Amino acid sequence: MQRRELLSGMAVLGAAALVGCSRSSEGEPAPRTTGTASSATAPTDAPPTGTPTSAAPVTPTIASTVASGLAVPWGIAFLPSGDALVSQRDDGTIVRIGADGTVAPLGEVPGARGRAGGEGGLLGLALSPDDDGVLFAYVSTSTDNRVVRMTLTGDTLGSPDAVLTGIPVGARHHGGRLLFAPDGTLFVSTGxxxxxxxxQDRDSLAGKILRIDQDGAPHPDNPFGNRTWSYGHRNVEGLAFDAGGRLWATEFGDKSADELNVSRRGQNYGWPRVEGTGGGRGLVDPKVTWPTDEASPAGIAIVDQVAYVGALQGECLFAVPLDGGSAGTPVAYFAGDYGRVRSVAAAPDGSVWVTTSNTDGRGDPRRADDRILRITV
Incomplete structure (x- = not known):
């Protein structure tokens, strides 16, 4: 039986100081020997970088716990009713969570492989903008990462049909986020x-942000005649559009810098030649960097010109003010209060849903973990 908490009481929490952590990627020990990545970034004890802005301060507030007792909640897709479909990474299952906190199992996605301490499994979800009875999911199997499509009829989940297969799979760096653009095309982040x-191989599906149609074909306006939209990415777990149509992406660094980028058509973001800033000609610098022991940025949602970024190792929610294509200095909220923070999603009512990730084999589970928090902003 899954545990749950139904709309627990209000807890008003102020901003915390920027908080450190000790590992990169999703939590594996960060190697300190030299490697393929350039060290042309700020030292690891440098503060997060961004451009100071005059944006009004925000006051994120924990309004309630929507649901608890979940198993590594990863992807969130909201239905028109306000209910949400949520993937459970290691179980390979999808649940439906009502606005009142009720949790209804919908079923398992065959072939999804996840394990405690790993990074793959049942990851991102996205509903078709043309038909909310069609659900897309990003799945790690024994042979590849792939995008599948399923029908949803009431609380019945149909069998998955493969849309895009052959995304390289390994022990880590799966990417996994799905995001529909206003024109109905699907963006897919891969590790x-x-x-x-x-x-750096523009024909490989790995280390990319891909742009495909709902049948998996490349968008005809893609820059290289294939599915690649942007490349040179290490591991992107967060995608979100701002009000101006810019695509923002969070990315795990290796030894030096985690990143917040604007993903643009055909651009090279440098990995493994460089991480962080200082890449030089032909490479795009990130808008924000964090030392890798302070963030591990995962999910992202943008509300009212502020990007809210979940931090796994930072164990906080970062608020990053945006001004067009520029980003201000991140501020950490709820530091250490709920453990590892992974996915962040803008809800239809204007709030933000945030998932914890303490049962993933890399955190310290607390009573009723994992949970989804509702935050007013």
Whole structure:
């Protein structure tokens, strides 16, 4: 039986100081020997970087616990009713969570492989903008990462049909976020599968942000005549559009810098030649960097010109003010209060849902973990 908490009481929490952590990627020990990544970034004890802005301060507030007792909640897709479909990474299952906190199992996605301490499994979810009875999911199998499509009829989940297969799979760096654009095309974030050179191969599906149609074909306006939209990524777990149509992406660094980027058509984001800033000609610098022991940025949602970024190792929610294509200095909220923070999603009512990730084999589970928090902003 899954545990749950129904709309627990209000808890008003102020901003915390920027908080450190001790590992990169999703929590594996960060190697300190030299490697393929350039060290042309700020030292690891440098503060997060961003451009100071005059944006009004925000006051994120924990309004309630929507649900608890979940198993590594990863993807969130909201239905028109306000209910949410949520993937459970290691179980390979999808649940429906009502606005009142009720949790209804919908079923298992065959072939999804997840394990405690790993990074793969049943990851991102996205509902078709044309039909809320069609659900897309990003799945790690024994042979590849892939995007599948399923029908949803009431609380009945149909069998998955493969849309895009052959995304390289490894022990880590799966990417996994799905996001529909206003024109109905689907953006897919992938990791480098632990092989950095694939990120620079524009024909590889690894280390990319991909742009496909709902049948998996490349969008005709893609820059290289294939599915690649942008490349040179290590591991992107967060995608969100701002009000101006810019695509923002969170990315795990290796030894030096975690990143917040604007993903643009055909651009090279540098991995493994460089991480963080200072890449030089032909490479795009991030808008914000964090030392890798302070963030591990995962999910992202943008509300009212503020990007809210979940931090796994930072164990907080970062608020990053945006001004067009520029980003201000991140501020950490709820630091250490709920453990590892993974996914962040803008809800239809204007609030933000945030998932914890303490049962993933890399955190310290607390009573009723994992949970989804509702935050007013």
């Amino acid at each position: 480098d599968a632990g092989n950095g050179r694939l990120a």
